[in-house]
Amino acid sequence: MTWQISLRQTFLGLVAMIAIAAPASTTLAYEWVVQPANSRIGFEYQGDGTPKSGVFSRFKGTGQFDPDSLSGAELLLTIDTSSIDLNDDLASGFAQSAEWFDSKNHPNVIYRLIDLTPIEGTRYAARGQLTIRGVERPITSEINLAFDEDLAAAAGSLVIVRADYLLGVGPSAIFVEIGPDVIVSFDLRAARTE
Numbered sequence: 001m002t003w004q005i006s007l008r009q010t011f012l013g014l015v016a017m018i019a020i021a022a023p024a025s026t027t028l029a030y031e032w033v034v035q036p037a038n039s040r041i042g043f044e045y046q047g048d049g050t051p052k053s054g055v056f057s058r059f060k061g062t063g064q065f066d067p068d069s070l071s072g073a074e075l076l077l078t079i080d081t082s083s084i085d086l087n088d089d090l091a092s093g094f095a096q097s098a099e100w101f102d103s104k105n106h107p108n109v110i111y112r113l114i115d116l117t118p119i120e121g122t123r124y125a126a127r128g129q130l131t132i133r134g135v136e137r138p139i140t141s142e143i144n145l146a147f148d149e150d151l152a153a154a155a156g157s158l159v160i161v162r163a164d165y166l167l168g169v170g171p172s173a174i175f176v177e178i179g180p181d182v183i184v185s186f187d188l189r190a191a192r193t194e
Helices: 002-021 089-095
Strands: 030-034 040-047 050-056 059-066 069-080 108-120 123-132 135-148 151-161 181-193
Touching: 059 181, 108 135, 123 151
Parallel strands: none
Antiparallel strands: 030 059, 030 181, 040 050, 040 181, 059 069, 069 108, 108 123, 123 135, 135 151, 151 181
């Protein structure tokens, strides 16, 4: 009898400890899909001493996160390098060449979100991994997040050092003067899926 009471007390004690340690409410991470038609990925750079800009017209992305609890948020964004548009057909084709994005061998730029850290209000520090031409590097940017029912919007910018990703480091650099930094801006809209 004493043995049964002791076992029961031990069991109840364990249940109480688990209940205390567990969060008051569990959150559900929803699946999200980026809507390219309502989104934009662009960039700015210096070309021959003149400010220039371009966009990527094809990309896709999926994520998993709960608007009420963004810890553990995930996002995988894939950008088609052959969709680069520099407002000039010759320049756009050149950007896809072996010395730049090398679209034939590296068809995608890949961004993977690792985590989000709150800054203030709707502002977050996003830490992720960026892969270009097979070179993967950590990257941090500041983003603004907004939610409206089943829609999410993420906007911000980040600076990449193109030489870090072997962009334009070949002989073509003799003929074209491109600044060392590229400012990438994004305005992504995503819809929640059930």
